[in-house]
Amino acid sequence: MKYVGQSIERVDAIRKVTGQAQYVGDFHMPRMLYAQVKRSPYPHAKIISIDVSKAEKLPGVRAVITGECYTKRCGLYLEDKNFLANKTVKYQGEAVAAVAAETAEIAQEACDLIEVVYEELPAVTNAIDGMKPDAPLIHPDLHTYKVAPIFFPKPHTNISHHYKLRKGDVDKAFQECDYVAEHTYYIPHVQHVPLEPHVAIAQYEYDGKLTVWASTQSPYAVRQALSVAFEIPLNKLRVISPYVGGGFGSKAGTTIEGIIIPLAMRCKGRPVKLQYSREDEFQNSYVRQGLHCKIKTGVKKDGRIHAVKNEFVWDGGAYTEYGVNIVKAGGFASAGPYNIDNVWTDSYCVYTNHPVGGPYRGFGMCEIHFAIEQNIDIVAKEIGMDPVEMRRINGLRVGDKTCMGETMVVSGYHECLEEVIKDIGYGEKSESTNPRKVRGKGIAAGWKSPSMPTNAGSAAIIRMNEDGTFFLMTSGQEIGQGSDTALTQIAAETLDVDPKLITIRTGDTDHTPYEWQTVASRTTYCAGNAVKLACEDLKKKILELAQIKLGAYKRDLEFKDGYVVHKIYTDRKVPLSEFALGLAFDDGSGVGGPAIGVGTFTLENNINYDKETGIGEHPVAFWTIGVNGAEVEVDLDTGEVKVLRMVSCFDAGKVINPETFCAQSEGAMVQAMGTALFEELILKNGHILNKNFVDYKIPTADDMPELDVKYIEHAEPTGPYGARGVGEPLMVPGAPAIANAIYDAIGVRFNRMPITAEEVLKALKEKANK
Amino acid sequence: MKYHVHFYVNGDAYDLDVPANKTMLDVLRDDLFLTGTKEGCGAGECGACTVIVDDVPLNACLVLAPELDGVHITTVEGLSDGPKLSPLQQSFIKHGALQCGFCTPGFLMSATALLNENPHPTREEIIDSISGNLCRCTGYKRIVEAIEEIAARGQTAETQE
Known part of the structure; x- marks a missing residue:
């Protein structure tokens, strides 16, 4: 292929190295107002009263709103969310009021003048406790909420979704096993940390038109949610999303937009801007849900995994309108990329008085694989087998059934595994020159499917x-992943024209066509299919006209280098531009009209799972599978873990x-390393203790390991040119590969992230005392 | 109270009256509309607002506006000669050293300051010079490689090819 498979220069590169790429925060508009938010100091409390009178009287204040004005809930899958707290606050930092003023400073001063009287309520600060029958209820009206039909909230509990997977007969299967073991794991909350914090601007015009400029991954999903919440027809609500400074899921769905729209509606046509601080970003965008994970594994003597029983308890936070789907996705993938006949999984989404859980790169997969992939190593060791051998035996092959009962039509599991084994030098011990430092190597696999509505569309x-x-629309x-x-x-590739002749335009719901969301690693696959179909549509229309122009059947014509060319008599050709406005004849008449192609894509036969068993023949578009290897060095005196090398x-x-693929792979490995070694949103009694970069450390250039990226290509039958989504899956095996390498180095297993120097040192001391 | 400041950005002279509590970053972004310099944390922890002030890379969010008086600032908008990119900017593109692009100006400024002072930095010196810049997309590898290429060529970052 000429253009697909080539490392062409990023189309956004020049703008991004010159500072000319515009992000929402860069927009300055005449007469713009600035918003600030009054936030709850309590994780769970009843709002007794809100007095905004002093704030309203402050000079320069133009509008003050509270949750009382907007009581309609909304949500992507479960309508449980208010943009401003209504009657109760459900997490520390929740918005209770907001102000628009001439400057951000005045708006902040006004927020400080708002007097809120609270009655503190007992808080749920642990998902396991939240499931207990006597737990305080965070959403007492859960049974009345509107919910998508594939989610099952339990009325009068904190459980907003219970996904059940029942394949085979696990109880009987465990009895048939030679070895059965149960292990538990805990994955804490982390934050996405896009470098650009959330920001949005809204403007309301008197003809009812509302325009929102937002740093979002999901202009259409934002438009839909806001339309429901504020009862604005879709033709009057325009969402514009320019360049986005990183998302990783945090800018999916709606967060900040619902606060500025009601402000803008009261500000007489003036634009209102709200920019999150870094502290807001940690606390008030989304966080990755915490996970309590229990895995019972039964194996046969030959290393075959015969049965698995999982319990996943997800700490969903105060609102789970989006989180319920992560819980479902975790359930779908709960056996990992393995061929296991008997699987039982309960995956629970539990409300807590914690920050709102939402989509984070991997969508549940990074969390469950930290457990699944360590579990493989643990069980292998317990039965005296090499973990990679156990992976070879159980890894999914073409024709195998997934835990959901779906037949694998493609699986690169074993090839990826062997490639990584070779590349990391698995089994070959490497030694540090410093006797107080020890090294180890680990391997982990991972899989992920796009977790989206089965009929999610792209145009x-x-x-x-x-x-x-x-113009391609x-x-x-584009959130950095390279989709443009x-x-x-x-x-x-489809039109056979130089990519430089194509300008892509995205992110404007009034002008660019529908896309469900830029999430689920779906853009190259879903939007890519729509783009291919649009180009084929254009080709078809032009070839109709070219038949007349060239006097040849269209079956004998093709697109080549910007021309329509006769396949045999290649000197018979016409530049494409001659068809741009249709075909003109010598007598002055014309046919065809301006050249435009339209493509729409919904994956067909993508069918919802069975409610009782969780089984589905074709519940997801595809599975992306891969393997990571890691080599670490552990300092026995400080406990510090240095990742020397990672391969993917x-x-x-x-x-x-290939270049943007490799770049994304490298970024994914380092992001996974951050979660494995240092990142945790420290929550104490519902309060976040580390809402800044000093106390919440993400990897810097200093921490970077040597990175090596490989890939294999087994075409996705339904993907454009065989492509399947990769952005999120690439991050999935990183953390468990590191944990397995640490075990290889020091013989200690960590069932909790992050594996900090403090934890390692503590474990080394305990080991020495045994 | 406002302070009168006379200063240069990318070679252009400016005279402004600035309040004491405004930052250099806000002056650049909100008064001069030089929005290539980004705000990622407002606390000097992420490096997205790095600019070169009299040859030294600084976080513009930590400098108060009255201190602008008499200084020469280079921002990302000043790196290229119009559409002609600096070798370092070209190298970032060649190596694919950017993804979302939000941290990119800060990295370019930190590295440009390094290369201006030390045209042949070692890998360790390069990593040290950008260790105050956070990037969540790339994993840093390509950024380091892009800077290394210019370091190896021995050109100062602002020399045009």
């Missing part, structure tokens, strides 16, 4: 200009752009 439009250049959002470049390459191999189906 694309391609327009040809008079000179043979093109989709609403797949990949989609441009798919269009260039995934089955990408088809890599559209």
Whole structure:
């Protein structure tokens, strides 16, 4: 292929190295007002009264709102969320009021003048406690909430979804096993930490038009949620999303937008801007849900895993409108990429008085694989088998059934595994020159499917200009992953034109066509399919006209380098630009009209799972599988873990752009390393103790290991040019690979993230005392 | 109370009256509309607002506006000669050293300051110079490689090819 599979330069590169790429925070508008938010100091409390009178009288204040004005709930899958607290606050930092003023400082001063009287309520600060029958109820009206039909809240409890997977007969199977063991794991809350904090601007015009400029992954999902919450028709609500400074899931769904819309509606046509601080970002965007995980594994003498019983208890936080789907996704993938006949999983989404859990790169997979992939190593060791041998025996092959009963049509598991074994030098001991430092190597696999509504849609439009250049329009959002470049390459390949002739436009619900959301590692796959179909539509229309122009059947014509060319008589050709406005005849008449192609994509036969068993023949679009290896060095005196090397191999189906693929793989490994070694949102009695970069450390250049990226390509049958999604899966095996390497180095198992120097040192001392 | 400051950004002279509590970052972004310099934390911890002030890379969010008087500032907008990119900017593109792009200006400024002072830094010196800049997308590898290429070539970052 000419353009697909090539490392063409990113289409956004020049703008980004010159500072000309515009993010929402860069927008300055005439007469713009600035918003600030009054937040709850308590994790759980009844709002007795809110007095905004002093705030309203402060000079420069233009609008003050409280949750009482907007009581309608909304949500992506479960309508449990208010943008401003209504009657009770459910987490520390929850918005109770907001102010728009001439400056951000005045708005902040006004927030300080708002007097809120609270009656503190007992808080749920642990998901396991939250499941108990006597736990305080965070959403007493849960049974009345509107919910998508694939989620099952338990009325009068804190459980907002219970996903059940029942494959085979686990009880009988455990009896047939030669070895059965149960292990528990805990994965704490972490935060996405996009470098650009959330920011949005809203403006309301008197004809009822509301425009929102938002740093979001999901302009259409934002539009839908806001339309429901504020009863604005979709043709009057425009969401514009320019460049986004990193998302990783935190900018999916809606967060900040619901606060500024009601402010803008009261500000007489003036735009209102709200910019989150870093502290807000840690506390008030989304966080990755915490997970309590229990895995019971039964194996046969030959190393075959015969039965698995999982219990996942997710700490969903105060609102789980989005989180319920992570809990479902975790259940779907709960056996890992392994061929296991008997699987029982209970995956519970539990309300707590913690920050709101939401989508984070991996969508539950990083969390469950920290457990699943350590568990494989543990069980292998317990039966005296090498962990990679156990992976070889149990890894999913083509034709095997997943834990949900779906047949694997593609699986690169074993090839990825062997590639990583070779690359990391698994089994070969390497030694530090310092006798107080020990080294180890570990391997982990991972899988992920796009977790989205089974009928989530994408659309694309391609327009040809008079000179043979093109505009490609989709609403797949460039958030750093390189989608603008990949989609441009798919269009260039399909039309056989130089990618430089194509300009991509995204992120404007009034002008770029529908895209469900830029999440689920779906953009290259779903939007990519729509782009390919749009270009094929354009080709078809042009070939109709070219038949007349070239006097040849369309079956004998093809697109080549910006021309329609006769396949046999290749000197018979016409530049594409001649069809841009249709075909003109010598007598002055014309046919065809301006050249435009439309493509829409919904994956067919993607069917919801069975409510009782969790089983589905085709519940997801595809599975992306890959393997990571890690080599670590542990300092026996300080407990510090240094990751020396990480290697990655995934089955990408088809890599559209090798350079951006490798770049994403590297970023994913380092992000996984951060969660494995240092990152944790420290929550105490519902309060976050580390809402800044001093106390919440993410990896810096100093921490960077040597990184090596490989890939294999078994085409995805339904993907554009065989591509499947990779952005999130790439992060999934990193943390358990590191944990397995640490075990290899020091013989200590950590069933909790992060594996900090303090934890390692403590464990080394305990081991020495035994 | 306002302070009168006379200063230069990317070679252009500016005269402004600034309040004592405003930051250099806010002056650049909100008064001069030089929005290439980003705010990631407002506390000097992420490096997204790095600019070069009299040859020294600084977090603009930590400098108060009255201190602008008499200084020469280079921001990301001053790195290229119009559309002609600096070798370092070109190297960032060549190595794919950017993804979302929000931290990119800060990295370019830290590295440019390093290369101006020391045209042949070692890998350790490069890593040290950018260890105050956070990036969540790239994993840093390509950023280090992009800077290394210019360090190896022995060009100062602002020399045009």
